[in-house]
Amino acid sequence: MDASLFGEGPEDPFAVGPAASLVLDDHGTVVGWSEPAEQLLGHSPEEVLGRPACDVLVDPGDREAVMESVAACRDGRGWFGVVPVRHRDGHRVELGCRARAVVRPDSSREWIFVGAPAEDVDRWETERSLLYGLFRKCPIGLAVFAPDLSILRVNRAIAKFSDFSAEEHSGRRVGDFLLQPDAEAVDAQLREVLESGTSSLFAEQLCRTTLDPAREMIVSVSAFRMQNPAGRVFGVAQTVEDVTDRYRARHRLALLNEASGRIGTTLNVAKTARELAEAVVPDLADCASVDLLQPVIRGDEPMPGASGPARRMAVHCVPPEMSQVMVPVGDVTSFPPDSPHFRCVIEQRPILETQLDSRRPWSSGTPEPGERALELGVHSLMVVPLAARGIVLGTLGLWRSRRPAPFEEDDLTLAEEIASRAALCIDNARRYTQQHQAALTLQHSLLPHEVPGHPAAEIAHRYRPADPTTGVGGDWFDVIPLSGLRIALVVGDVVGHGTHAAATMGRLRTAVHTLANLDLTPDEVLAHLDDLVGRLASEQEKNDAYSPQFIGATCLYAVYDPVSRICTLARAGHLPPAVVTPDGEVSIPEVPAGPPLGLGGLPFETTELELDEGSLLALYTDGLLEARRRDLDDGLARLREALSGAGRTLEETCTAVEDALLPERPADDVALLIARTRALTAEKVATWELPAEPTAAAEARTAATRQLTEWGLEEMSVTTELIVSELVTNAYRYADGPMTLRLIRDRDLICEVFDTSSTSPRMRRARGTDEGGRGLFLVAQLAQRWGTRYVHEGKTIWAEQPLSSSASTT
Incomplete structure (x- = not known):
């Protein structure tokens, strides 16, 4: 291939125009001499023609080395190498030479030598070896395209990418080897470089071949336009490097950093679970679910190694129809013992299912949702434990349906890292929930x-x-x-x-x-x-x-x-x-x-x-x-x-x-x-002033009975008479001065007796031989509540009796 295809560079030093040429007969006599030879070595044709080349062009000190080259030339009927030649002014010139034998009609042989300065030859050889290495040895893909973007030549690295031999690429187009969306992206880049002349550098593109569409490669592509020094455009060259591992590592790191910033923005368990599901879709999975064990929802800590019902806290799917076959958010489910979710919790390790089978209970206890999910394209599953401080809080389920490539170990490692960070956030939210509920309990109790x-x-x-x-x-x-x-x-x-x-x-x-x-x-x-x-x-x-x-x-x-x-x-x-x-x-x-x-x-x-x-x-x-x-x-x-x-x-x-x-x-x-x-109306309160005389108790009973009759509470007369009698008698016995009796009718019937004494009444259990001491004990038995309150001028003893619902609203 012409080196000019790759831009400015050394021309072929053995080209007819610039190369020095001479012809020797079979005896070593110079019989031909070109003008470039004269320019290079200084000898005119008259000075060298007809003379032995060794006498004119070879220094005596170099004769032995030259004769070895001559012997190699005779044996191989041709030769290429470097020989020392004497310039006309006597200095030594290193020439790179090519020699070939030609036969005359008389069967005699002549030798044609084409030479150029050794440094030009070395540079040209280096360029040739570079081209050879690019197309034969280079691990970076190289493709050369004609102006119509048909493929002129590719190296062996490209052949490894496409699974076609290098020769099979010639004359074909990129779309013959790559899926249409990926081929269109490549053609658009090449066409832009070809038309503008501006090279593109390290553009990353998705590359999927027609023979293996599930294999996703990320390639770094650079392209430049090929033209000679005169400006003639020969096409466009493209380098292709497989950077899939590097891209995925960078992508995983970016996803991990992004997820760390998105998960745990609040101390809410449900929202943290939603943030986790949204952080991994669609960059890592096409659908994600988060299930937490029941104690976690309440803010409690699950027992180590315990399993049990889990509540679906979050579901996030890129294909909306996928959500229809998932357990709804808020539902409590128990996964079958041999399901990946159950095994993940019990074994406290991640589970990777590269190929799903509807016969296995990987989605729920019944096969129908699993069969429906497979119909929607779900083909790979990862279940990762959400574990914090050595305790599994739940699981993160990841499904893949749109991308044909199944989950692999690197995906599982990334999911584990994201899940471990999310689990800490969920555990913090759980502990906050526990503390908050304890605080609310304290508040409600206080x-x-x-x-x-x-x-x-x-x-x-x-x-x-x-x-x-x-x-x-x-x-x-x-x-x-x-x-x-x-x-x-x-x-x-x-x-x-x-x-x-x-x-x-x-x-x-x-x-x-x-x-x-x-x-x-x-x-x-x-x-x-x-x-x-x-x-x-x-x-x-x-x-x-x-x-x-x-x-x-x-x-x-x-x-x-x-x-x-x-x-x-x-x-x-x-x-x-x-x-x-x-x-x-x-x-x-x-x-x-x-x-x-x-x-x-x-x-x-x-x-x-x-x-x-x-x-x-x-x-x-x-x-x-x-x-x-x-x-x-x-x-x-x-x-x-x-x-x-x-x-x-x-x-x-x-x-x-x-x-x-x-x-x-x-x-x-x-x-x-x-x-x-509010204020009680006068008809709900009755008050009597009682003298400090022995007849006070009888007057109090009579007044109370009459008032109860007016209120329609005749059925309470007997009990009330006993209470009033005991309270008034107690006040008469231990107090000085007048007494006041007051009845209040509302939800309860309240009987109050006021006297001027500050003596504290107390209830005691009278012995069988005692004549008194049973008054307050009797009041306590008949009344719902009773007690004493003190004012500056004395005290009030009161007792409450419950009214029936009809009486309290009369």
Whole structure:
């Protein structure tokens, strides 16, 4: 092949034009001499013709070497090599020579020598050896195309790619060996290079032969236009290198990096499973499924080596019809014992099925889905365990249908790496789910998740923790039913956030319930809480990572009586409540602040407010007003505006307050409690003043019986007479001064006896010989509940009896 086909380079040094030629007869006499020979060696024809070549052209010192070449030439009837020749001016010239014998008509022989400078010959020989190596030895494919893109010549490396011999390529086109899409890509590249003259470098293309379409090769292709120094275009040459392994390694690394960034963006098990399925399709598989063992969904940790039902968490398929034969997302399935999924979990190793058989239960317990999947082209399967910390959480199933090549070991290695990283994300999400559920359980146990209806008030509330991860904080609220149809409304704030603050809050809330059940006044409740907080702080003097130092707490305690419509409040370092009248006027009443809980030594003061029926009482923590870095006055102004709307339900009011004051993620815990007050009508309450005389019990029985008859509760007369008689008798015996009897009819029938004595009644079991001591014991047996509450001027003993549903609504 002409070297000019490959661009500028040394011309053939033995070409007729530039080469030096001479002719010797069989005796070595010069009988022919060319003009280039004269130019190269300096001898004119007259100086050399007819003379022996050894005398004119050979230095005596080189004669022996030249004669060896002559002998080789005679023996082989031709010769090629380098000989030293003497220039006319005497210097030595190395010539590359070719010699051939010719026969004259008289049967004599003459020898024709063609020579050129040795360096030109060496360069030309190097170029020839390069061409020989490119077409015979080079591992990189080389193809030469004519201007019409027909194949002129290919080397042996191309023949290995196509499985055709090098000679079979000549005169054919690329489309005769490659699939049409791949051939069109090659032709487009060659045509662009041929027309523009701009070489293309290292373009990677998919290469699939017609003889083996399932074999996918990635080749790196470079092409350049072939033209001689004069600009004549001979065609285009193309180099082809098989870079399949390198491409797949790079592709796998890129896929692994991409999957690492896409998987685990949230601490949600289901979303992490979906991210895993989407990350491997379609680059690694045509369809992917993620199945997790049931305990993982609940946030629990599966037992090591355990198997069992798994829930399908994610399915992602490039062919949409593939999703129809997969187990639907959300379904719980149990794979057969000899299925790849089951073996993967039990053996804790990946399973590779290069060829699927519908007779084997690889998809589900029944063969129908497997047969349908095979009809859709599914031919290869990988099942990889999702294992973290040595425990299998589930499986990742990978199917291939569109690509004809089955999964191979390198694909399995990549799937294992992706699955191992995804398993850590799933395990983190599982552990978060476990901790979050524990926190929610703690929250539900510490806060009233449902506030029952109460005759004294209609209630609505909101709770927003600052830490959304745990879902709990140090703020709390409470609605506690008290005796006499009264109700206690409580809002408190423990300094700090998170689980520790919530635990402390739970202890304080429990204490509030206990103190409220003792019917203590608000200031007494806060005084006892103050002592408790002081003890808690002393218990935690040593500050460590597991027991942060307890700083303090604030609290607002209010008791509302629907009979008198009096609300008694006391606060310990807490913000005052907001009161909204039925016509929508908002005010912040003056309630003595009191010191925060835990300081000790300072008294708490109470304030009494008379509230019209239908008034709103809003209790809140400081996180509501101080959100968004606003000052307290601005927060109060916004709260007033949010509460001032009329004609709204309590839930709508709570939502309006949230929208007006709270950001999406508050910086502090927030508790909001809103109560709309109710009042008992006069016909539901009966009161009698009784003298401190022996006849008081009889008068009380008569009055109670008459009132029960008016209320239509005659069936309760006997029991009520006994209770009233015992309570009044007890007050007459141990107290001084007049007594007051009050009956309240609502959901229960409440009997209250007030006296001026602070003596605490107690129930005791009388002996058989005792004449008295059985009164309170009898009351406890007849009543649903009973108790004592103290006021500044004395005490009230009360007892409750349940009413039937018909009587309570009469």
